[in-house]
Every structure is written in C-alpha cells, then in structure tokens.
Amino acid sequence: MIQKYPSALLENAVNEFAKLPGIGRKTALRLVLHTLKRSPEEVTNFGQSVISLRNNVKYCTVCHNICDDEICSICNDPGRDASLVCVVENVKEVMAVENTGQFRGLYHVLGGIISPMEGIGPADLEIESLVERIKSGVVKEIILALSTTMEGDTTNFYIYRKLSGLEVQISVIARGVSIGDEIEYADEITLGRSIVNRTAFNDSFKT
Amino acid sequence: MIQKYPSALLENAVNEFAKLPGIGRKTALRLVLHTLKRSPEEVTNFGQSVISLRNNVKYCTVCHNICDDEICSICNDPGRDASLVCVVENVKEVMAVENTGQFRGLYHVLGGIISPMEGIGPADLEIESLVERIKSGVVKEIILALSTTMEGDTTNFYIYRKLSGLEVQISVIARGVSIGDEIEYADEITLGRSIVNRTAFNDSFKT
Numbered sequence: 001m002i003q004k005y006p007s008a009l010l011e012n013a014v015n016e017f018a019k020l021p022g023i024g025r026k027t028a029l030r031l032v033l034h035t036l037k038r039s040p041e042e043v044t045n046f047g048q049s050v051i052s053l054r055n056n057v058k059y060c061t062v063c064h065n066i067c068d069d070e071i072c073s074i075c076n077d078p079g080r081d082a083s084l085v086c087v088v089e090n091v092k093e094v095m096a097v098e099n100t101g102q103f104r105g106l107y108h109v110l111g112g113i114i115s116p117m118e119g120i121g122p123a124d125l126e127i128e129s130l131v132e133r134i135k136s137g138v139v140k141e142i143i144l145a146l147s148t149t150m151e152g153d154t155t156n157f158y159i160y161r162k163l164s165g166l167e168v169q170i171s172v173i174a175r176g177v178s179i180g181d182e183i184e185y186a187d188e189i190t191l192g193r194s195i196v197n198r199t200a201f202n203d204s205f206k207t
Numbered sequence: 208m209i210q211k212y213p214s215a216l217l218e219n220a221v222n223e224f225a226k227l228p229g230i231g232r233k234t235a236l237r238l239v240l241h242t243l244k245r246s247p248e249e250v251t252n253f254g255q256s257v258i259s260l261r262n263n264v265k266y267c268t269v270c271h272n273i274c275d276d277e278i279c280s281i282c283n284d285p286g287r288d289a290s291l292v293c294v295v296e297n298v299k300e301v302m303a304v305e306n307t308g309q310f311r312g313l314y315h316v317l318g319g320i321i322s323p324m325e326g327i328g329p330a331d332l333e334i335e336s337l338v339e340r341i342k343s344g345v346v347k348e349i350i351l352a353l354s355t356t357m358e359g360d361t362t363n364f365y366i367y368r369k370l371s372g373l374e375v376q377i378s379v380i381a382r383g384v385s386i387g388d389e390i391e392y393a394d395e396i397t398l399g400r401s402i403v404n405r406t407a408f409n410d411s412f413k414t
Contacts, residue, residue, distance in 0.1 A: 004305060006280065006298060007273045013260040016253045020238050029299060031227050035257055036264060036273075043261035046223045047254035050242055053220040054250035057243060066214045066243075073213065091213060092236060098211055 062133070064109040064126045066091045074098075074106060081105045083140040087130065087159065089113050089147065097145060105143075108133065113146055113155040122158055130159065134168050141169040148175055269340070271316040271333045273298045281305075281313060288312045290347040294337065294366065296320050296354065304352060312350075315340065320353055320362040329365055337366065341375050348376040355382055 005011035010032065017028035035043050059065065060072035063085075067073065074080060074094075084105030088094055089112060097103050110125040133139060144159065146152035160170055176194035177186045186194075212218035217239065224235035242250050266272065267279035270292075274280065281287060281301075291312030295301055296319060304310050317332045340346060351366065353359035367377055383401035384393045393401075 004302065006301065007264070007275050009256075009260045009263055009275060010273050010298070013256045016256040019249075019253070021241050022234070022237075027229070030229075032257070032260065033297065033299065034228050035261055038261070040261050042226075044258050046226070047258040049216075049220045049223040050239070051251050051254040053216045053239065054242055054245070054247050056216055057214070066217050068214045068216060090240065091217070092240065094213065095211065 060109075063107045064111060064129065065094055065107060079104075082138050084143070085133070085139050085141070086143045086145050088145050089152075093145065108142070110146075110155070113149075113151045114158060115151045125155075127159060127162060131162055131166075134163060134166050137167075139168055141171060143171045143173060145173045266316075270314045271318060271336065272301055272314060286311075289345050291350070292340070292346050292348070293350045293352050295352050296359075300352065315349070317353075317362070320358045321365060322358045332362075334366060334369060338369055338373075341370060341373050344374075346375055348378060350378045350380060352380045 005014065013032045013035075014025060014028045017023055017031050018025050020028075023031070035046070038046075058067055058069065060067045060075055061070055062075040063072060065072050065074070069076075081104050085108050086097060086103060086105055087108045087110065088097065089110055091109065094107050094109060097107075108126065108130050110127065110130075112120050112125055114120060114122055114125070130142075134142070142163075144156045146155055156172060163170060174197065175190065176197065177183065177190060183191065212221065220239045220242075221232060221235045224230055224238050225232050227235075230238070242253070245253075265274055265276065267274045267282055268277055269282040270279060272279050272281070276283075288311050292315050293304060293310060293312055294315045294317065295304065296317055298316065301314050301316060304314075315333065315337050317334065317337075319327050319332055321327060321329055321332070337349075341349070349370075351363045353362055363379060370377060381404065382397065383404065384390065384397060390398065
C-alpha cells in the first residue's frame, strides 16, 4: 500500500516512530496522531526525555548497569554481598532478578550475549572487565544468569573458559520446570534436566 | 510487579513511552533500551521530529486536514472536483480514501466523531465550518464517510439535520458485504442492508 502523507512533518514523525522495533507504519501513524492531541508541553517532555536519556546515560563503572552516577545504587549499597556476583545480559535482567527479592549480591551486566548471527562477539561485551573484577579477589562466586538459549550457553561457556584457573566458584541458575507448569506440557529437554538436577525434597521449600 | 529502575533518566523515558496508547511498561522499556543502542544523532532526530510536528503542525483552512501550508495540496489541486466533498473523521481516513484512487473530490476533516462516552460533542468537531463551507455554494454533494458504528451514525444524523434546508445532496458511503467476504459469515445487518440497497448488475462492474 502506497501511503501518501498530506504533510512532510507528519511523514517524518511517522518514519521515526516506524524505526522502533515492533512498530509498523500503521501503529506509527496512530502514535503520531495521538501526540497531536496532547499539549505541546507534554510532547516536548516526551521528546526531551528520550534525547536526554541518550545523551546523559551513564553506566556503573563497577557492574556496567545503567545508572545516574559513577557507581550504581546496588554497587554502592553496603548491605549487599560483594563476594557474590550475578552475571546478566542487560538492565532488564537486573530488574527481573531484583524483583524476585531473592538476591543480595551484586551484578555484572554484559551488555548482550555472544551472537554470531547479530555480529556480537566477546569483545563487544563486558567480559574482560568481569575477568579483571574477579582477579581483584573480592568475588568468591559468580552466578551465570543468561538466557537458556544457544547464545546464552555459548556465552556461559566462553566465560567459564576465561575464568578457568581463577579462584572463583562458577554457578549457573537452575534450569527446570517452571512453577505453575504442568509436567505434561514441559518440553523433554527441560524435564530431563529437571530430573537429572533434582533437589532434596526439604530444599524445595526454601525461598 | 514493582519495577525499580536503576536510573531516574531511564525511568522517566519509560514513563513517557508508556503514556502512548497501546504501549505498556514492558514494551516501553524495550523501546527505551533500543534507543540506547542508537547513535545520539538518530535519537535526537527521533525526539525532535515529534516535538517539531506538535509545534509546527498546520491544518488546512479549507478542509482541516493536517498539512504544511495554509491550504493543503488536495484543496489546492485544480484538477479536483470542488463540488464534491467527502466528510471524514481524521487524516487516516483521508489517506485511506486517497489510496482507493476512486475519489477526485475534496475532503472535510471533522477531527473526530460525536462520542458522549469520550466527551466529544458537536462543538468539538469541524461541523460549523462544514455548514459555512456548504453555504458558500460551491459544494453540490457531500459524501458522509464515517465509521459504520453508533457514533458514526449519530454524527451522520447530526450533520444531516444541520444541513437540512441547504442546497446540497447528502450521500452516505455504501454499506454491504465486503469484497472477498463469504455470504455465510456476513452479519445479518450488513447482509440485510446489502439486499435492500442492491445495485443493478451492470453497475457492479464499475470501478
């Protein structure tokens, strides 16, 4: 369908929205028309918030999570266990783990996972800084909490090899049947893994 | 789920994206993280395009469609039939009708339809300007091309009453079974209407 826009400004704004992931031209037009119904102040706030984030974003010099200062509030928290580091892909995963309320250690944000398909290699990620961080000697254990995909497994293995010889325990998050899932519908690899890595019944009540 | 963002800038940008229709907080975060991967110039272009549209948008003084000048390119086109005016809800419908390639008249954009549920009354729409436009005497026929919903029908009827006594033919777009639809699955109101408003067989080949 050839779309002829009645205004170059409108077309430009639609094009910009359509560059966002998962937003097609129809949705983009709907979003743009919605902005026309808002006050100029609201729209300016919207536009400026995005520009300001991009220009002023900082990354924690310790864990490389997004933050507003040199060191993020988690790394700065004296109540947290600096000897335990959870290795995650991105800020989304930090937020997901924080939401569980089960983790009192620190994080290390890789900024992605190794993905030859997308041209992301180890050098593009914060792996060297992880090695340096562990060499400094404070960290006793790292938990690899990457996606349970081929890319995640590749990255896990790469980090495992990089850290071999260093004095650190390397753990991986437990893989198994999700809570609330029916055994019948669990895929065989997950179910197989959950049988091999079974836990003592008493341990299964621990929260 | 309580989301604790590690950065106020990030949280602010997520909040702004989440104000857009159909975008929840998860999608907003995904869009915001995507903008962090783009260059500052690209993100500035994005933000500025929206701000610029909102601040510099113009509406055609004749048909009230969005445009870049005083009068839009359609109203300015001498090849179009100024005696025929298609009344539509918004710029999206102008684009939809233009895409058919079947209409060579002009438009009148109401800017919405009467919807008591959303607090939109006749005074919020470009209905008075439509009456004035018809009183000027150039328009011979208007085609009401609003949605075939209760709100659309209400607006159609309101305009019909407003124009009673004026020298103008008032038409409504044909309602009937969509092309490509199976009769079996057409709803009874549409099917009933398409039987009552049947057209001569020869006319049905006209494009």
